[in-house]
């Protein structure tokens with residue numbers, strides 16, 4: 001089974017991905033995580049992506065697709081179940097993914113859309129804090145750490161992602177509505193789109209995702 005977890009920034013793709021990996025043993029591919037790793041490693045891809053990501057734009061289709069291809073290539077021998085998180089994000093990427101799916105002889109992915117209104121997304125993103133050590137996620141509005149700025153789990157320092165500031169957040173949402181949402185129509189036409197209300201707790205959302213998978217796969 002292959003799945004695309006689709007949703008605006010802040011819809012909970014990362015959280016739900018971790019659960020899907022734990023529950024179904026899928027191989028998680030997050031283009032956002034891969035790009036952030038490339039930036040940390042100061043690789044050429046990272047250099048090209050950094051400024052774009054910091055202002056909330058989309059990295060070029062060709063570059064992210066090459067990245068995707070190389071990650072699938074690393075794992076294809078040992079798995080045939082991928083979870084795509086943050087890809088495809090443009091109509092062009094849908095076409096690219098079709099080609100990649102064929103190249104690697106994978107089954108066509110279904111799309112699970114996490115639906116959350118913009119007002120909630122803005123609070124989720126601007127309030128998000130990540131532990132610098134263990135990557136645990138907190139939110140100053142919805143799920144604050146017991147002690148301000150300190151991780152409940154490992155006592156590491158809490159930080160903000162550079163693109164979680166108010167201006168970049170607005171730009172990411174604008175890009176989402178303009179360029180990414182249209183992707184859904186393509187999967188809708190293929191009968192492969194499942195939409196879930198993702199405003200509830202992470203547990204509730206995971207239960208809904210589970211039902212979709214159990215009913216259809």
Ligand code: ADP
Nearest residue numbers: 009010031032033053057058059064086087089
């Ligand atoms: P979010 O969905 O919360 O914005 P991600 O970690 O998925 O976070 O992505 C962060 C940034 O990485 C995006 O704003 C964009 O600049 C870049 N990015 C990630 N995936 C893609 C993609 N498929 N195409 C183009 N840019 C991407």
Ligand code: ZN
Nearest residue numbers: 131134151154
């Ligand atoms: Zn921690």
